[in-house]
Amino acid sequence: MKTIRASLIGFGAVGQGVAKVLLAKKDYLQSIGIDLRIVAIADSRTAVIDSEGVNLAAVLDSKKKKGVVGSEKISGTDIIKTIDHELVIETTPTNIDDGGVGLTNMLAAFEKGMDVVTSNKGPLALKYGELIETANRSGSKLKFEATVGGAMPVINLACDTLAGNKILSMEGIFNGTCNYILSRMVEEHASYEQMLAEAQELGIAEADPIYDVEGIDTASKLVIVANVIFGMNASYRDVTVTGITRITPEALLLANRDGYAIKLIGEVNDGKINVAPKLVPLDNPLAVGGTLNVFSVQTDISGPITITGRGAGSIETASAILSDIISLYKN
Template identity: 80%
Template sequence: MKTIRASIIGFGAVGQGVAKVLLDKRDYLRGIGIDMKVIAIADSRTAVVDAQGVDLASALSRKKETGAVGSDTISGTEIIRTVDHELVIETTPTNIETGGVGLVNMMAAFERGMDVVTSNKGPLALKYGEVMAAAKSSGSYCRFEATVGGAMPVINLACDVLAGNRMISMEGIFNGTCNYILSRMMEEQAPYEQMLAEAQELGIAEKDPSYDVEGIDTASKLVIVANSIFGMNVSYKDVTVTGITRITPEALSLANADGFAIKLIGEVNDSRINVAPKLVPLSHPLAVGGTLNVFSVQTDLAGPITITGRGAGSIETASAILSDIISIYRN
């Protein structure tokens, strides 16, 4: 049995999902030889640190009741720099301008030779090469399945399960909010603003939805896919991006009459990395509805492989983080 001491840095929906999943799967993990001990949790203002292991159930209920995970004022970055542990679970919010505290945290972890599993797109969408070089030079693992497609395995599918295949091109739907709005606009023949409001009411869209509806989120994910699966060396600024805000119910209606849906498609191939609304035949594997995500990759040996799943959700994203943790520490 290996004891892995971990911190959870960032305790919003994803961080709390991770805590729940680690609690639920404690016995399973022990069964495969991994004894996970969370020695610190930090949210944006407070923290709890306990070298003997933080009580995850208490931390979750404290956060729920008081909004704060603990009473310490040590920051996540300081925890990484000063508390001994092996794994940083980095679940702070994405900052696509600078990489934000997530970038600082990941670099701090690699400086100390710690492994990182993250759901934070910012650092990898902005500085993939630097981040991976830092991980490599310190012999650390850096895994990030949760950054793309939530529960839907994309990175590990392409890099592990399809190993040996050359990836030729890929297209997909990587933003459940946009997919929901477009699907509902078509179903209801209703304008963008109305279905955005519905999505906001349901908690599917944020109050400020620009990050999703303008294609920024999809573009960030594409950069991670391009670098990790296609071996490119690109950054967020290399993506051409068009969002969904100017799509009308009339356009959807015309498309539908011809047997097409309009979907916000991200694509990577030799010549471009592009996010834009595209016509997709209704019977095409990419034409999934609701908040589903889909990833379709063209390979040299296996041909086309398409995978569909939930692109968001606290437990779903935590599932991707759990799989990354297992892939690092099993055996």
């Protein structure tokens, strides 16, 4: 049995999802030889530390009832620097301007030779090359399946399952919020503003949805995919981005009558990265509805391969984090 001591930095929706998944899968992890102990958890205000492993159920209860994880006044970065452990699970919010605290946490972990599993898109969308180089230099591993497709295994599909294939191009829907809004606008013959409000009421859209609806979230994910799959060493600033805020119900209905849907499509083709609303035939695999995401690649050997799944949600994203942890330590 391999004992892995880990910190969980960031305890919002995704961090709490990770805690719930680890509780549910504790016996399974041990059955494959992984004794994963979370020795520290930090949110934006407090922390809890226990070298024997924190009580995840108690921390979830504290967060729900009190809004904090514990009583310790230590930052996530300081936990990484001072607490003895091997793995950092980094789930702080995405910052696309400068990478935010997530970038600081990852670099601090690599300085100590720690592995990192993350759902945080910002650092990878801005500093992918630097992070990979720093991790390699320190002998650390960096896994980030959760940054792109949630429960939809985009990176593992391209890099592992399709190993040996040359991927020629890729396209897909990478934002469930936008897809939900566009789908509902057609169903209800309603405006963007009305369906955004509905998505916010249901918790599908954030109170400030700009990252989603302006295509920023999709662009960030696309950069990560482009760098991993195509070796482009691109950053967010290399993406041409158009969001969905100007799409009218009239345009959607007209497209629908002609046999098309309008979807926010991200694509990498001929060394270019683009995010924009596009007409998609209704019988095309990309024409998924609701909050579903879809990822399609064109390969030289296998031809077109398309997968569909839930790209958002705390448990779905946590499932990708769990998969990355298992891939690091199972063998």
